[in-house]
Amino acid sequence: MGDGRVRFDVGGTTFITSTTTIANAGQGSMLSALIDGRWHQPSDAGIFLDRDPSYFAVLLELLRTGELHVPPGMSRRALHREALFYGLLDHVKEAQRGPLNGNLVECRASISGRAIGDGIAIRASSDGGCCVAHETMVHVYDWALEEKQPLTLDYVSVNDMGFLNPERVVICTYERGEQIGGMACFNVNTGEIEHRYQVTHEGQGKNFPALAFASNHRHVFASCRKRISDYGIGVWDQTTGEHLDFFHDSEGTHLGDARKLQWLPQSNVLFVASLYPQSDNSFISLLDFRMKQKAWTWTDSKMRSSDDKLVMDTVAMDERSTVCVVNQYDNLGFIDTRLSQQAVKWNHMYTHAKLSESEEHCYSRLAACGSQVYASRRDNVLVYCCSDKEATRCIQTANLSKEGRGTISDIAIGGDRLFVLQAEENLFDVWETPILHGVGC
Structure with a gap:
C-alpha cells in the first residue's frame, strides 16, 4: 500500500496490518517473503491467500502481541497446519509454553497409545516430541503429540532409543536367540531406515548388539560388543553412518554394558554409566574422545555396605559439574566431579524396608x-x-502427581516438556510450564 501497511485477502476476508508486524514473522517465513519485493502486490486488491481467515486472524494477533489466544472450539491440529504453511510454527511453539520449571508445571496432556503391552521407556526430542518403546516397537509423537508411524528393527526387543533431531530416531536392540540385534537410524516421517550402523572388525562391517545410545551434532555413540570378548563404546558419523572409532573397555569398567549414555556439550565429553543389574557394581565415567582417555571415573564398590546401596539410575548436570544418582531405596545423591574425593552426598527422600528379590518395584x-x-x-x-x-546441595521444591495414575516407569525431558510414562497403562503424561501472559491452546 506504500505507507508501511500491507493488505491481505485471506479466503475473502480483508486484513490490513503493518510491515513491522509482518517482519516479526522472521526472514524465513512465507509472509515475510510475500512483502520483500520478490512478489507482485496489487495496490488495491492486496495479497490473496486461499486459506481459512479464522486461523490467519489468530496467527496475525500472535505476530502483533507475541501472545497466542485460541478461540474455544478451534482445532489445535488445524492451527499447527496453518502455522506451518505461513512459516510460523516456531512462533506458536514459543507462545504455547515457557521454559520448563518444575515448580510451575501443569499436566497439559495425557496420551493413550495403541500399542500392545506396557511402555518400557520414553525419550524426548529437542522440539517437545517424544518416543515410547513397547517391547519390539517404538511409537513416535511429534511436538503436537500426533503419532507417527511405529518403528521396529527386525522385531528384536528395544534396549534404548533417542532422537538425533525431531525427524530422525535411533533404535538400539540386543541379541535374542540367533538374532544379533543392532542399531539403526529411522526417518520418522516415512518409517524407513536411513542407516543401519555396523562396527568394523578386520576390515569388515558387522552387526552388533547395542545397549544404550547418545549423540552430539556430529556423532552417534553406543555401548556395544565389537566381538565376543571386545566390549566398549562405538562412534559413528551421524550423516553417513560410517563407523569411526571404538573406545575399548581395557579397565574392566563395563563400558560395553552401559545402560545410560549422555553427551555433555559444555564439557565436550561422553557420560557413560554401567548400572546394576548389568554389572555387580555401578561404574560411571566421562570419556574424552579428543584425548582417547577417561577424564573421570567413579564406582559404588567402595561405598557398598550391609545396606547394599545399589545405584539404579544416574544423570549428569553438565553446567554444575555434578552427577546425580539414586539407589534402590529411592535415596538421591550427588557427586561433584571437580573434587578428588568423590564421595556421594545423599539427600534422603525416605527410607523403607529392603525389597525382596521377588517383589516387583519400579525404581526411581x-x-x-x-x-x-x-x-x-x-x-x-x-x-x-x-x-x-554448593553443587551437591539440593532441596525438594515440588511434588508432581496425577490421581489414579499408578506407578511411574520412566521420565524424560526435552523441548521444555516433562514426559512421565506410566508402568501399568499404555499412557504418558505431558507436563509444561504455562505462559503467564497468554491463554495458549
Missing part, C-alpha cells in the same frame, strides 16, 4: 533440566532445586 528414574533434578518415586515425580553455592 532421573532427569535434569538446568539446576533442577526430577526423580520419579512410585506414582509421583519429585522436583529438587540445586543450591547456587
